[in-house]
Amino acid sequence: MNPPAVLQTPGFAHYSVSWSPFYNTRLALASSANFGLVGNGRLHIASLVPGAGGLPTIQLDKFFESQDGLYDLAWSEAHENHLVTGSGDGSIRMWDIMLDKLPIGAWQEHTREVFSVDWSNIQKDTFVSSCWDGSVKVWKADRPRSAVTLQAHQSCTYQALFSPHQPDLISTCSTDGTLKIFDLRSPSYATGPGTNSFTNPLNAAVLTVPASASEVLTLDWNKYRPFVLASGSVDKMVKVWDCRMVRMSEGQVGGACESSLPGHEYAVRKLQWNPHKADVLATASYDMTCRIWNTTPGPQPQLRYIHDAHTEFVVGCSWSLYEEGLLASCSWDSRLNVFRP
Incomplete structure:
Protein backbone atom coordinates (compact mmCIF):
# COMPACT_ATOMS: atom_id res chain seq x y z
CA MET A 1 0.00 0.00 0.00
CA ASN A 2 1.29 3.47 -0.89
CA PRO A 3 2.21 5.83 1.97
CA PRO A 4 -0.25 8.66 2.67
CA ALA A 5 0.12 12.13 1.22
CA VAL A 6 1.03 14.40 4.13
CA LEU A 7 0.72 18.10 4.97
CA GLN A 8 2.33 19.44 8.16
CA THR A 9 1.11 22.69 9.77
CA PRO A 10 3.67 23.32 12.55
CA GLY A 11 2.30 25.01 15.65
CA PHE A 12 -1.34 24.36 14.82
CA ALA A 13 -3.16 21.26 15.98
CA HIS A 14 -6.00 20.16 13.73
CA TYR A 15 -9.62 19.87 14.81
CA SER A 16 -11.52 19.26 11.57
CA VAL A 17 -10.97 18.48 7.89
CA SER A 18 -13.40 18.59 4.97
CA TRP A 19 -13.26 18.05 1.23
CA SER A 20 -14.79 20.71 -0.99
CA PRO A 21 -18.19 19.75 -2.47
CA PHE A 22 -17.21 21.55 -5.69
CA TYR A 23 -13.56 20.58 -6.35
CA ASN A 24 -12.28 17.03 -6.13
CA THR A 25 -8.77 18.00 -4.96
CA ARG A 26 -9.45 20.83 -2.49
CA LEU A 27 -9.52 20.45 1.30
CA ALA A 28 -9.91 22.78 4.26
CA LEU A 29 -8.50 22.37 7.78
CA ALA A 30 -9.68 24.04 11.00
CA SER A 31 -6.74 24.33 13.41
CA SER A 32 -5.77 25.85 16.74
CA ALA A 33 -2.55 26.90 18.44
CA ASN A 34 -1.66 25.15 21.71
CA PHE A 35 -4.16 22.34 21.06
CA GLY A 36 -7.02 24.83 21.22
CA LEU A 37 -6.50 25.61 24.91
CA VAL A 38 -5.30 29.19 24.40
CA GLY A 39 -4.20 31.33 21.47
CA ASN A 40 -5.28 31.92 17.91
CA GLY A 41 -6.60 29.68 15.18
CA ARG A 42 -5.90 29.11 11.53
CA LEU A 43 -7.96 28.00 8.56
CA HIS A 44 -5.82 26.15 6.02
CA ILE A 45 -6.78 25.63 2.38
CA ALA A 46 -4.90 22.80 0.66
CA SER A 47 -4.92 20.88 -2.61
CA LEU A 48 -4.05 17.34 -3.61
CA VAL A 49 -1.60 17.48 -6.54
CA PRO A 50 0.47 14.93 -8.49
CA GLY A 51 3.89 14.28 -7.02
CA ALA A 52 7.08 12.40 -7.81
CA GLY A 53 6.56 8.92 -9.17
CA GLY A 54 2.89 9.59 -9.77
CA LEU A 55 2.03 9.57 -6.07
CA PRO A 56 -0.14 12.46 -4.87
CA THR A 57 1.15 15.16 -2.53
CA ILE A 58 -0.63 17.92 -0.61
CA GLN A 59 0.23 21.55 -1.16
CA LEU A 60 -0.80 24.39 1.16
CA ASP A 61 -2.55 27.01 -0.96
CA LYS A 62 -3.18 29.66 1.70
CA PHE A 63 -4.32 30.19 5.27
CA PHE A 64 -6.42 32.63 7.27
CA SER A 76 -20.94 26.26 1.53
CA GLU A 77 -23.25 24.20 -0.65
CA ALA A 78 -24.21 27.33 -2.62
CA HIS A 79 -20.88 29.03 -3.36
CA GLU A 80 -17.70 27.22 -4.34
CA ASN A 81 -15.35 29.62 -2.51
CA HIS A 82 -17.24 30.11 0.76
CA LEU A 83 -17.05 28.25 4.05
CA VAL A 84 -17.91 28.87 7.70
CA THR A 85 -15.88 28.16 10.83
CA GLY A 86 -16.79 27.70 14.50
CA SER A 87 -14.50 29.27 17.07
CA GLY A 88 -13.55 29.05 20.71
CA ASP A 89 -14.78 32.59 21.37
CA GLY A 90 -18.35 31.64 20.41
CA SER A 91 -18.20 33.26 16.99
CA ILE A 92 -19.02 31.93 13.54
CA ARG A 93 -17.23 33.40 10.55
CA MET A 94 -17.66 33.06 6.82
CA TRP A 95 -14.59 33.15 4.57
CA ASP A 96 -14.08 33.61 0.85
CA ILE A 97 -10.96 31.62 -0.01
CA MET A 98 -10.25 33.81 -3.06
CA LEU A 99 -9.86 36.88 -0.84
CA ASP A 100 -7.15 37.61 1.71
CA LYS A 101 -7.07 37.90 5.48
CA LEU A 102 -10.51 39.04 6.65
CA PRO A 103 -13.78 37.08 6.85
CA ILE A 104 -16.71 38.29 4.76
CA GLY A 105 -19.28 37.63 7.50
CA ALA A 106 -19.47 37.09 11.26
CA TRP A 107 -22.11 36.05 13.80
CA GLN A 108 -21.82 36.22 17.59
CA GLU A 109 -24.76 34.72 19.50
CA HIS A 110 -23.35 31.62 21.17
CA THR A 111 -22.12 32.14 24.72
CA ARG A 112 -19.41 29.49 24.69
CA GLU A 113 -17.22 27.53 22.26
CA VAL A 114 -18.82 26.66 18.91
CA PHE A 115 -17.80 23.06 18.45
CA SER A 116 -19.55 22.15 15.20
CA VAL A 117 -20.95 23.71 12.03
CA ASP A 118 -22.74 21.93 9.19
CA TRP A 119 -24.15 23.18 5.89
CA SER A 120 -27.44 21.79 4.58
CA ASN A 121 -27.04 20.03 1.25
CA ILE A 122 -30.77 20.50 0.55
CA GLN A 123 -31.52 24.05 1.74
CA LYS A 124 -28.30 25.42 0.37
CA ASP A 125 -28.52 28.85 2.00
CA THR A 126 -28.73 27.34 5.50
CA PHE A 127 -26.23 26.05 8.05
CA VAL A 128 -26.39 24.92 11.68
CA SER A 129 -24.05 25.33 14.65
CA SER A 130 -23.76 23.71 18.07
CA CYS A 131 -22.17 25.02 21.24
CA TRP A 132 -20.78 23.99 24.61
CA ASP A 133 -23.72 25.84 26.22
CA GLY A 134 -26.04 23.12 24.84
CA SER A 135 -27.69 25.32 22.23
CA VAL A 136 -28.09 24.69 18.51
CA LYS A 137 -28.71 27.54 16.07
CA VAL A 138 -29.89 27.51 12.47
CA TRP A 139 -28.59 30.31 10.25
CA LYS A 140 -29.31 31.80 6.85
CA ALA A 141 -26.11 33.00 5.24
CA ASP A 142 -27.62 36.37 4.23
CA ARG A 143 -29.19 37.21 7.62
CA PRO A 144 -27.51 38.98 10.55
CA ARG A 145 -29.21 36.84 13.23
CA SER A 146 -30.01 33.17 13.66
CA ALA A 147 -33.31 31.93 12.24
CA VAL A 148 -33.96 29.25 14.91
CA THR A 149 -32.52 28.52 18.35
CA LEU A 150 -32.91 25.13 20.03
CA GLN A 151 -31.85 24.38 23.59
CA ALA A 152 -30.94 20.93 22.38
CA HIS A 153 -29.24 19.67 25.54
CA GLN A 154 -28.62 20.91 29.07
CA SER A 155 -24.90 20.31 28.63
CA CYS A 156 -22.36 20.53 25.81
CA THR A 157 -23.73 19.77 22.34
CA TYR A 158 -20.74 18.36 20.53
CA GLN A 159 -22.24 18.09 17.04
CA ALA A 160 -25.36 19.06 15.09
CA LEU A 161 -25.96 17.81 11.55
CA PHE A 162 -28.68 18.32 8.97
CA SER A 163 -30.23 15.18 7.55
CA PRO A 164 -29.05 14.62 3.95
CA HIS A 165 -32.56 13.34 3.18
CA GLN A 166 -35.01 15.66 4.99
CA PRO A 167 -34.29 19.43 5.06
CA ASP A 168 -36.07 20.02 8.39
CA LEU A 169 -34.38 17.29 10.45
CA ILE A 170 -31.32 17.94 12.60
CA SER A 171 -29.52 15.38 14.76
CA THR A 172 -27.41 16.26 17.81
CA CYS A 173 -25.18 14.51 20.34
CA SER A 174 -24.07 15.58 23.77
CA THR A 175 -22.26 15.16 27.05
CA ASP A 176 -25.50 13.72 28.40
CA GLY A 177 -25.02 10.49 26.39
CA THR A 178 -27.97 10.99 24.04
CA LEU A 179 -28.59 11.43 20.35
CA LYS A 180 -31.56 13.62 19.52
CA ILE A 181 -33.48 14.38 16.36
CA PHE A 182 -35.24 17.73 15.95
CA ASP A 183 -37.89 18.58 13.38
CA LEU A 184 -37.81 22.29 12.53
CA ARG A 185 -41.45 22.07 11.48
CA SER A 186 -42.36 21.45 15.13
CA PRO A 187 -42.76 24.38 17.55
CA SER A 188 -39.31 25.46 18.64
CA TYR A 189 -40.06 28.26 21.08
CA ALA A 190 -41.96 28.95 24.25
CA THR A 191 -45.22 30.81 23.58
CA GLY A 192 -47.84 32.65 25.58
CA PRO A 193 -47.93 35.72 27.87
CA GLY A 194 -44.64 36.67 29.46
CA THR A 195 -42.47 34.38 27.34
CA ASN A 196 -39.61 35.40 25.12
CA SER A 197 -39.18 33.09 22.14
CA PHE A 198 -35.59 34.11 21.51
CA THR A 199 -34.19 33.64 25.01
CA ASN A 200 -36.42 30.71 26.07
CA PRO A 201 -36.32 28.11 23.33
CA LEU A 202 -37.93 24.77 24.05
CA ASN A 203 -36.34 21.38 23.73
CA ALA A 204 -38.32 20.20 20.70
CA ALA A 205 -36.72 16.82 20.07
CA VAL A 206 -38.96 14.39 18.22
CA LEU A 207 -36.73 11.44 19.14
CA THR A 208 -34.21 10.86 21.93
CA SER A 214 -20.69 8.30 28.63
CA GLU A 215 -20.37 11.42 26.48
CA VAL A 216 -21.33 11.06 22.81
CA LEU A 217 -18.76 13.05 20.86
CA THR A 218 -19.80 12.51 17.26
CA LEU A 219 -22.56 11.31 14.95
CA ASP A 220 -23.39 11.08 11.27
CA TRP A 221 -26.43 10.36 9.11
CA ASN A 222 -26.14 7.47 6.69
CA LYS A 223 -26.22 8.82 3.14
CA TYR A 224 -28.36 5.97 1.77
CA ARG A 225 -30.57 4.89 4.67
CA PRO A 226 -32.63 7.93 5.77
CA PHE A 227 -33.16 7.16 9.46
CA VAL A 228 -29.89 5.38 10.24
CA LEU A 229 -27.22 7.20 12.26
CA ALA A 230 -23.83 6.26 13.68
CA SER A 231 -22.46 7.49 17.01
CA GLY A 232 -19.04 7.53 18.64
CA SER A 233 -18.46 8.07 22.34
CA VAL A 234 -16.00 8.35 25.20
CA ASP A 235 -16.58 4.70 26.10
CA LYS A 236 -14.65 3.77 22.88
CA MET A 237 -17.76 2.40 21.20
CA VAL A 238 -19.08 2.98 17.70
CA LYS A 239 -22.78 2.20 17.32
CA VAL A 240 -25.22 2.18 14.42
CA TRP A 241 -28.82 3.19 15.20
CA ASP A 242 -31.97 2.52 13.23
CA CYS A 243 -34.29 5.32 14.35
CA ARG A 244 -37.28 3.77 12.62
CA MET A 245 -37.16 0.88 15.10
CA VAL A 246 -38.45 2.67 18.19
CA ARG A 247 -37.99 1.07 21.62
CA MET A 248 -38.73 2.14 25.18
CA SER A 249 -35.91 2.28 27.72
CA GLU A 250 -36.17 3.80 31.21
CA GLY A 251 -38.98 6.07 30.10
CA GLN A 252 -37.16 7.31 27.00
CA VAL A 253 -38.02 6.64 23.40
CA GLY A 254 -35.01 5.60 21.37
CA GLY A 255 -33.88 3.89 18.21
CA ALA A 256 -32.68 0.31 18.07
CA CYS A 257 -28.94 -0.36 18.06
CA GLU A 258 -28.27 -2.23 14.83
CA SER A 259 -24.51 -2.76 15.27
CA SER A 260 -21.89 -2.23 17.97
CA LEU A 261 -18.31 -1.87 16.80
CA PRO A 262 -15.73 -2.27 19.60
CA GLY A 263 -12.04 -1.96 18.86
CA HIS A 264 -10.85 1.57 19.54
CA GLU A 265 -8.68 1.87 22.63
CA TYR A 266 -9.76 5.41 23.58
CA ALA A 267 -12.64 7.80 22.88
CA VAL A 268 -14.04 8.03 19.35
CA ARG A 269 -13.80 11.69 18.40
CA LYS A 270 -15.22 11.81 14.86
CA LEU A 271 -16.88 9.50 12.38
CA GLN A 272 -18.29 9.75 8.85
CA TRP A 273 -20.25 7.44 6.59
CA ASN A 274 -18.80 6.74 3.17
CA PRO A 275 -20.66 8.79 0.51
CA HIS A 276 -20.37 5.93 -2.02
CA LYS A 277 -21.18 2.82 0.06
CA ALA A 278 -24.03 2.48 2.53
CA ASP A 279 -22.24 0.07 4.89
CA VAL A 280 -18.75 1.63 5.16
CA LEU A 281 -17.88 3.94 8.07
CA ALA A 282 -14.67 5.81 8.98
CA THR A 283 -13.82 6.64 12.60
CA ALA A 284 -11.15 8.82 14.21
CA SER A 285 -10.04 8.27 17.79
CA TYR A 286 -7.89 9.51 20.63
CA ASP A 287 -6.03 6.18 20.30
CA MET A 288 -4.19 7.86 17.37
CA THR A 289 -5.82 5.70 14.70
CA CYS A 290 -8.36 6.14 11.95
CA ARG A 291 -10.36 2.96 11.27
CA ILE A 292 -12.60 1.73 8.47
CA TRP A 293 -15.55 -0.55 9.28
CA ASN A 294 -18.04 -2.67 7.41
CA THR A 295 -21.22 -2.07 9.42
CA THR A 296 -23.39 -4.83 7.98
CA PRO A 297 -24.99 -6.50 11.04
CA GLY A 298 -23.38 -9.82 11.93
CA PRO A 299 -21.97 -11.87 14.82
CA GLN A 300 -18.60 -10.08 14.73
CA PRO A 301 -17.62 -6.44 14.04
CA GLN A 302 -15.98 -6.15 10.66
CA LEU A 303 -12.92 -3.97 10.97
CA ARG A 304 -11.53 -3.48 7.47
CA TYR A 305 -8.51 -1.22 7.97
CA ILE A 306 -6.47 0.62 10.63
CA HIS A 307 -4.55 3.77 9.68
CA ASP A 308 -1.96 4.38 12.41
CA ALA A 309 0.37 6.96 10.85
CA HIS A 310 -0.54 9.72 13.35
CA THR A 311 1.32 10.38 16.60
CA GLU A 312 -1.41 12.28 18.50
CA PHE A 313 -5.19 12.30 18.91
CA VAL A 314 -6.93 11.78 15.55
CA VAL A 315 -9.87 14.20 15.66
CA GLY A 316 -11.12 14.46 12.08
CA CYS A 317 -11.85 12.31 9.05
CA SER A 318 -13.48 13.12 5.72
CA TRP A 319 -14.25 10.96 2.67
CA SER A 320 -13.68 12.45 -0.77
CA LEU A 321 -16.98 13.13 -2.51
CA TYR A 322 -15.48 12.51 -5.96
CA GLU A 323 -12.92 9.70 -5.63
CA GLU A 324 -14.35 6.55 -4.10
CA GLY A 325 -12.31 5.24 -1.20
CA LEU A 326 -10.10 8.34 -0.73
CA LEU A 327 -9.98 9.45 2.91
CA ALA A 328 -8.43 12.41 4.75
CA SER A 329 -7.57 12.30 8.46
CA CYS A 330 -6.26 15.05 10.73
CA SER A 331 -4.74 15.05 14.16
CA TRP A 332 -3.33 17.06 17.02
CA ASP A 333 0.11 16.16 15.63
CA SER A 334 -0.46 18.98 13.06
CA ARG A 335 -0.52 16.41 10.29
CA LEU A 336 -3.08 15.96 7.55
CA ASN A 337 -2.99 12.55 5.85
CA VAL A 338 -4.75 11.60 2.64
CA PHE A 339 -4.78 7.89 1.87
CA ARG A 340 -6.71 5.10 0.22
CA PRO A 341 -7.50 2.24 2.64
Missing part, protein backbone atom coordinates in the same frame (compact mmCIF):
# COMPACT_ATOMS: atom_id res chain seq x y z
CA GLU A 65 -5.78 33.71 10.85
CA SER A 66 -8.45 33.92 13.55
CA GLN A 67 -8.27 35.44 17.02
CA ASP A 68 -9.32 32.24 18.76
CA GLY A 69 -8.98 28.53 18.06
CA LEU A 70 -11.06 26.99 15.26
CA TYR A 71 -12.93 23.80 16.13
CA ASP A 72 -14.91 23.02 12.99
CA LEU A 73 -15.67 24.12 9.44
CA ALA A 74 -18.27 23.55 6.75
CA TRP A 75 -18.07 24.32 3.05
CA VAL A 209 -31.82 7.91 21.73
CA PRO A 210 -30.01 6.93 24.97
CA ALA A 211 -26.84 6.07 23.07
CA SER A 212 -24.20 5.76 25.78
CA ALA A 213 -23.54 5.93 29.50
